[in-house]
Amino acid sequence: MKPVNxxxxxxxxxxxxxxxxxxxxxxxxxxxxxxxxxKRLQQHSVRKARLxxxxxxxxLIHPRLWRKKTSAYPPLNPIDMLQHYLxxxxxxxxxxxxxxxxxxxxxxxxxxxxxxxxxWVRDELxxxxxxxxxxxxxxxxxxxxSAEGLVTFWTTSxxxxxxxxxxxxxxxxxxxLLGGRDRYVEATFSVGEKNIKAKGGYASKDYFRVFSHQFxxxxxxxxxxxxxxxxxxxxxAKNLFGTxxxxxxxxxxxxxxxxxxxxxxxxxxxxxxxxxxxFILSFEKFVEENDWAYAWxxxxxxxxxxxxPGTDIGAFNRKIAGYVKTKTEGQITHRTMFLKRFSENxxxxxYENGVLVGGRIEYVKLFxxxxxxxxxxxxxxxxxxxTAKASRRLKEVGVRxxxxxxxxxxxxxxxxxxxxxxxxxxxxxxxxxxLFLPTFxxxxxxxxxxxxxxxxxxSVLILTVFTGVVAGSYPALYxxxxxxxxxxxxxxxxxxxxxxxxxxxxxxxxxxxxxxxVAVLVVYKQIEFVQNQHLGYEKENLIYINKEGxxxxxxxxxxxxxxxxxxxxxxxxxxxxxxxxxHNGGTYGIRWDGKDPNDKTEFESVSVNYGTIETMGVDxxxxxxxxxxxxxxxxxxxxxxAAIKFMNMKDPIGKVINLYGNDMQIIGVAKDFHxxxxxxxVKPLFFRLAPRNTRFIIARASxxxxxxxxxxxxxxxxxxxxGFTFEYKFLDQNFQALYEAEQRVASLSKYFAGLAIxxxxxxxxGLTAFTAERRRKEIGIRKVLGSSQxxxxxxxxREFTKMVLVSILIALPLSYLLLTYWLDNFAFKIDLKAWxxxxxxxxxxxxTWLTVGTQAINAARINPIHTLRSE
Amino acid sequence: xxxxxxxxxxxxxxxxIAALYDDAYSVAVLEEIGRRMERPMSIGAIHRTMxxxxxxxxxxxxFGEATTERGGRRKRLFTVTPAGERSLFEAxxxxxxxxxxIPKGAFNTSFS
Numbered sequence: 010m011k012p013v014n015x016x017x018x019x020x021x022x023x024x025x026x027x028x029x030x031x032x033x034x035x036x037x038x039x040x041x042x043x044x045x046x047x048k049r050l051q052q053h054s055v056r057k058a059r060l061x062x063x064x065x066x067x068x069l070i071h072p073r074l075w076r077k078k079t080s081a082y083p084p085l086n087p088i089d090m091l092q093h094y095l096x097x098x099x100x101x102x103x104x105x106x107x108x109x110x111x112x113x114x115x116x117x118x119x120x121x122x123x124x125x126x127x128x129w130v131r132d133e134l135x136x137x138x139x140x141x142x143x144x145x146x147x148x149x150x151x152x153x154x155s156a157e158g159l160v161t162f163w164t165t166s167x168x169x170x171x172x173x174x175x176x177x178x179x180x181x182x183x184x185x186l187l188g189g190r191d192r193y194v195e196a197t198f199s200v201g202e203k204n205i206k207a208k209g210g211y212a213s214k215d216y217f218r219v220f221s222h223q224f225x226x227x228x229x230x231x232x233x234x235x236x237x238x239x240x241x242x243x244x245x246a247k248n249l250f251g252t253x254x255x256x257x258x259x260x261x262x263x264x265x266x267x268x269x270x271x272x273x274x275x276x277x278x279x280x281x282x283x284x285x286x287x288f289i290l291s292f293e294k295f296v297e298e299n300d301w302a303y304a305w306x307x308x309x310x311x312x313x314x315x316x317x318p319g320t321d322i323g324a325f326n327r328k329i330a331g332y333v334k335t336k337t338e339g340q341i342t343h344r345t346m347f348l349k350r351f352s353e354n355x356x357x358x359x360y361e362n363g364v365l366v367g368g369r370i371e372y373v374k375l376f377x378x379x380x381x382x383x384x385x386x387x388x389x390x391x392x393x394x395x396t397a398k399a400s401r402r403l404k405e406v407g408v409r410x411x412x413x414x415x416x417x418x419x420x421x422x423x424x425x426x427x428x429x430x431x432x433x434x435x436x437x438x439x440x441x442x443x444l445f446l447p448t449f450x451x452x453x454x455x456x457x458x459x460x461x462x463x464x465x466x467x468s469v470l471i472l473t474v475f476t477g478v479v480a481g482s483y484p485a486l487y488x489x490x491x492x493x494x495x496x497x498x499x500x501x502x503x504x505x506x507x508x509x510x511x512x513x514x515x516x517x518x519x520x521x522x523x524x525x526x527v528a529v530l531v532v533y534k535q536i537e538f539v540q541n542q543h544l545g546y547e548k549e550n551l552i553y554i555n556k557e558g559x560x561x562x563x564x565x566x567x568x569x570x571x572x573x574x575x576x577x578x579x580x581x582x583x584x585x586x587x588x589x590x591x592h593n594g595g596t597y598g599i600r601w602d603g604k605d606p607n608d609k610t611e612f613e614s615v616s617v618n619y620g621t622i623e624t625m626g627v628d629x630x631x632x633x634x635x636x637x638x639x640x641x642x643x644x645x646x647x648x649x650x651a652a653i654k655f656m657n658m659k660d661p662i663g664k665v666i667n668l669y670g671n672d673m674q675i676i677g678v679a680k681d682f683h684x685x686x687x688x689x690x691v692k693p694l695f696f697r698l699a700p701r702n703t704r705f706i707i708a709r710a711s712x713x714x715x716x717x718x719x720x721x722x723x724x725x726x727x728x729x730x731x732g733f734t735f736e737y738k739f740l741d742q743n744f745q746a747l748y749e750a751e752q753r754v755a756s757l758s759k760y761f762a763g764l765a766i767x768x769x770x771x772x773x774x775g776l777t778a779f780t781a782e783r784r785r786k787e788i789g790i791r792k793v794l795g796s797s798q799x800x801x802x803x804x805x806x807r808e809f810t811k812m813v814l815v816s817i818l819i820a821l822p823l824s825y826l827l828l829t830y831w832l833d834n835f836a837f838k839i840d841l842k843a844w845x846x847x848x849x850x851x852x853x854x855x856x857t858w859l860t861v862g863t864q865a866i867n868a869a870r871i872n873p874i875h876t877l878r879s880e
Numbered sequence: 881x882x883x884x885x886x887x888x889x890x891x892x893x894x895x896x897i898a899a900l901y902d903d904a905y906s907v908a909v910l911e912e913i914g915r916r917m918e919r920p921m922s923i924g925a926i927h928r929t930m931x932x933x934x935x936x937x938x939x940x941x942x943f944g945e946a947t948t949e950r951g952g953r954r955k956r957l958f959t960v961t962p963a964g965e966r967s968l969f970e971a972x973x974x975x976x977x978x979x980x981x982i983p984k985g986a987f988n989t990s991f992s
Contacts, residue, residue: 036943040953041906041923047949068922073931 016055018046018062026066033078038069090418091425098426101402108778112394112430115771116480117437119387120472122764124442125449126380127468128457133373135281137352141221142315145181146351147322149173149312151333152363154343155610159363163354165312165346167296167303170213172336173312177328179320184220185213185292187302187310189284195555197733198288199262200249206734207245209288211295211310217275219315220284225253227273236294238272239263245287246274263290265558265732280456283355305337308344313351322348343609372754379761382521384476386768389514391430391480394775406488407496419489427481428474435473452756454749512812515776518769519816519853520823525762526849527824528831531841532755535832538839539748545682545691546589547626550715551740552722554706556584558730563701569729570618570706576721578714581624584703586616589625589684590743599695600667601656612652613684613694616702622647622679624709632662632677635698642698646673650681652693668697686748687837715739770860773809777861781805781868788868789876801869806861813857817850824849886938886967892917893929894968897939898960905944905955906930930958938964 023039030038042065049058102109140146149169152159170183188194188210197206217229217240224232225243232240239261246253249261253274260268269290278285292310296303302310316325326347333344349357358368409419442459450457459465559565566584573582587593595611619642622634630650635642646668653661661675681691710718719737726735745752781788788801825841832838886894896912897904910926913919933939944955960968 036953037906037956038927040950040955041927043951043953044907044949045910045923065923069924069927071924071928073928074924 016050016058018042019059022063022066026069029070029075031075031077034074038074042066042069090421094422094425095429097422098429101426108394108775111771111774112391113434113437115390115394115768116387116431116434116476117441118764119383119390119438119768120434120476121438121441121445122761123380123384123472124438124469125445126376128442128459129449129453129455130373130377130380132281132455132457133356133369136355137281137283139279139282140352143352145316145318145320146219147314147316147348148351148354149314149329149346150349151308152345152347152360153609157610159360161360161363162308163311164308165310166305166308166333167292167310168305168336169312169346170215170314173314173329173332174215177325179316179325180314181317182215182218182315183213184216184218184313185310186216186313187211187292187295189286189311193286194290195557196264196288197557198245198249199265199732200259203249204732204734205245205248206736207287209286209290211292212289213292216289216313217273219313222275222278225274225276226257227275229273229275232273233289233291235270235272236291236297237269238291239269240273240275240289241271242287243274243277246271305333305341314348316348369750372750375754376757383761383765383768384472386518386521386765386772388476388479389518390768390772390775391427391476392483393511393514393772393779403488403491403496406491407493410493411497416489420485423485423488424478424481427485428477431473431477431480434476435469439469452760453753511776515769515773515809515812516816516819518765518772519813519857520820522762522766522769523817523820523849523853524824524827525758525765526852527821527845528828529755529759529762530845530848531828531832531839532751532758534839534845535835536748536751536755539687539751539835539837540745542683542687542837544744545627545680547709548589548741548744550710550712551625552708552710552715552718553588553738553740553743554708554722554726555736556704556706558733560706560730565729566700566703566706569725570620572725573706573708573722576718576725578710578716578718578721580709580711581620582706582708583620583624584618584700584706585621585625586699586703586705587613587684588705588743589740590746591685596669598669601658601664603657610655610693613692615684615694615696616699616704617696618698618700618703621703621707622696624707625682626709627682628680630678630680632675634677635696642676644671644673645676645698647677647679647696648675649679649691649694651691652695653678655693668695673697688835690836766856770856773857773860774864777805777809777864780808781864785868785871785876788871789873792869792873793877798866798869802862802865805865805868806858809857809861810854813853817853821846821850886971889925890929890933891968891971893926894933894938894960894964897930897933897958898964898968901959902957904958907955909958933964934958936963937961938967 026039026042027035042062045065046058046062049061053061137143148163149165151162151165153162165185167185170185174180174183188208193208194210195206195208197204199205212233214233215230216233217224222229225246227240232238241249241256241261243253246256250256250259256271256274259271261271262268292302301307316322329346329348332346333341345363356368356370356373357365359366406419439459446457446459556566560569570582570584573579592613593615595613597609597611599612617635619635619637622629629647632647633639634647635645646666648656648661656666658664661678664675665672666675667673679694679696683689683691684694685692708718708722722737723735726733784805788796788804791801791804825846828841832841892913893909896909900908900912906923906926909930910921910923913926914921930939930941934941938961939958940961941956941958944957946952946954
């Protein structure tokens with residue numbers, strides 16, 4: 010034993026050495042330095058000996074000091090080992106074909122699902138963000154007070170753009186656009202003999218300074234300077250002239266009426282643009298002929314601003330809040346302007362009482378979550394199945410370890426196998442995506458493509474590696490850690506925690522699947538309900554034709570309608586000024602006895618012709634409809650029930666109200682009908698006889714003779730409006746478009762529910778296999794002792810049935826809450842019936858039994874000799 | 881291959897290991913060379929050379945018994961392998977040949 014105060018080398022140097030030296034060198038080096046130190050102590054002072062110790066240590070520093078020991082065996086050839094792993098993976102895949110395919114199907118469908126949703130979400134997020142000055146691009150919105158609270162409108166008054174540019178130094182450029190979004194202007198364009206119908210709008214001169222479009226010819230900043238100019242999209246220019254070259258300066262006739270000169274051609278907007286305009290005409294020119302469009306009292310066009318960089322939006326919004334009031338010298342007080350980033354409008358477009366409450370972003374979020382869930386479920390399955398497989402490979406791992414495989418090489422092997430699997434699944438999923446992309450595009454109404462851009466490739470790679478590593482981590486890290494003896498004996502330690510996690514995952518998967526089943530059922534029922542809902546008019550077989558060309562002439566219109574009525578297959582015809590699929594235009598310029606002077610509630614205004622109400626099939630509750638029999642009806646008005654109720658009027662027939670300063674007599678009350686989507690309650694509305702103001706010719710075809718009716722209409726139309734293309738729409742088509750979002754969600758959720766169930770079942774299948782594998786001996790002994798096959802099946806299914814019952818208990822209340830929330834979106838909705846939930850629960854149970862049952866039967870039928878003969 | 885060529889210092893270390901025979905470990909080799917060459921030398925240089933020799937297969941090593949010296953740590957004892965012997969002989973033959981090739985009278989001074 011050393012005396013306590015025996016001099017020692019510096020402690021820190023010893024520590025440093027311990028930290029630096031490779032394990033196999035440490036003892037020797039430490040000993041050497043210690044020996045030298047001890048020897049020096051006899052000749053020198055302690056201080057000096059310590060100094061020499063440090064110097065020796067410093068001169069030891071060299072890569073050789075910490076380099077790891079080279080193995081006693083020749084190094085493994087990485088290529089040989091890779092070949093070996095690949096061969097082993099291949100053998101494993103072929104040996105356990107069923108679990109290989111289950112794994113592949115589960116993982117690849119999960120990945121494909123995630124990929125599709127990723128493509129969709131990315132497209133949604135990219136919407137409208139491609140403009141050069143996206144960050145400075147804003148749209149002017151208005152909150153308007155009404156009896157129902159604040160209502161947010163996208164429309165503004167015509168002078169907004171010019172006034173804001175003059176008054177607000179923050180505004181760099183401003184543009185007005187009439188058309189775009191859901192209210193494109195349609196017109197017929199003619200060059201020579203060619204007539205083409207296109208959608209576009211009227212825009213003020215700075216439009217292309219605000220929205221950066223690439224110009225093939227013409228100068229963006231001056232194309233709209235001339236009032237007689239027309240700017241064409243590449244497609245329209247090609248369609249009209251066959252080329253985009255030397256088009257500038259050429260004439261185009263619009264609606265066979267006015268002639269415009271082409272001033273520029275711009276590249277078509279990308280698909281992820283909400284503004285798909287084929288042509289732009291001068292808004293200034295439009296105003297010359299329609300002065301209503303340039304008055305503070307009217308709202309119709311959209312206003313867009315390009316703000317100077319660094320503008321504080323909050324401050325700017327406060328500045329313009331009372332702008333309409335200031336501009337109208339206190340006349341209009343109920344409109345508050347505010348700005349919204351243009352590119353955000355698409356995803357965040359839903360306002361309630363003037364407050365942003367979401368919009369499409371909700372669907373984006375919903376599907377992102379679904380994608381994540383599906384991916385997680387698929388990964389969990391992969392892990393569960395790997396665990397099940399692992400028990401078969403215990404011996405393999407044991408033998409490998411005994412022969413000398415170290416843990417790292419086992420980790421490589423299993424990770425490699427799992428990564429290989431993930432890459433195979435990714436390849437499979439890519440083909441699935443390519444196969445289903447057209448269908449997916451149809452459902453989502455998009456033009457997505459699997460283009461090989463760097464972000465996509467990186468995301469796909471990251472996703473694959475992530476999945477592979479997560480899925481492979483269990484067998485790679487867990488199995489490789491066991492003691493070989495335990496493994497060769499076949500004893501796999503299981504912890505309660507592990508069991509609980511696995512059960513929890515199954516419950517989680519099934520809860521999700523059940524929620525999806527219920528959701529699909531309810532969404533379907535609701536959509537069916539909406540579409541079969543009686544709207545208060547007959548929506549079937551109602552043909553719509555946009556009025557254009559000569560039909561604007563009143564007498565031509567009337568003779569045309571008369572001719573249409575005579576056509577075979579046509580029951581009735583008329584014209585009207587409302588599309589019946591949403592808010593078209595309203596007014597608060599209506600007065601009656603007892604009206605609150607501050608009330609600015611708008612009544613929907615519908616211009617009709619004689620016979621319109623009859624053609625539509627709207628019932629008249631009281632009084633009469635417009636009719637030629639009673640002479641001039643132009644000073645008469647018909648309200649709907651909601652309007653009468655709103656005005657709190659008793660015995661309305663014969664009473665006189667004031668509209669736009671003219672007295673009008675009420676001659677009838679129409680039954681409420683839905684002129685907006687069923688998300689909305691029926692609002693006050695009036696019919697006014699104004700055949701000149703009607704925008705559509707409507708005709709009702711008799712059921713089953715629609716084709717004949719259309720053919721007749723087309724011929725007749727050609728004689729009346731030569732040079733215009735005949736275009737028609739059935740109202741129920743437009744009506745369906747109102748519920749497009751819901752329908753898309755419905756059909757998407759149907760597929761995703763199916764997938765979630767499929768993947769969950771695969772997981773269950775894997776787990777049953779795992780349990781059956783684990784309990785082989787137990788089952789064997791039970792059978793030897795006289796257990797019947799049914800007992801065994803019961804034994805194996807009991808556990809899973811319990812888990813699924815738990816998921817049902819969790820999922821049903823959750824789905825009830827979720828769906829109640831969703832149904833609150835609709836003013837008219839179905840009741841949540843108990844059988845939706847019961848169906849979902851029973852379906853989940855049946856699916857479970859089916860999946861577990863097949864496995865259980867297999868396990869129960871094995872001859873006990875096979876399971877018991879070896880130990 | 882680099883393994884066949886002996887550096888000067890490697891040759892000296894290898895010879896010292898051979899000379900020390902049963903007690904050739906790093907500190908002993910350091911002291912022996914230090915005594916003979918009268919040149920300051922670090923334990924690090926000896927270590928690295930001996931590692932290199934072992935990698936070339938010219939020496940092999942084993943751990944000795946633990947003693948109370950060195951804080952109870954074992955010594956790593958080195959012995960020259962047949963390959964080591966052969967390369968020593970080769971080096972020596974080369975030198976002898978070269979000595980023999982020097983004509984008489986080429987050197988003016990005599991050291992011995």
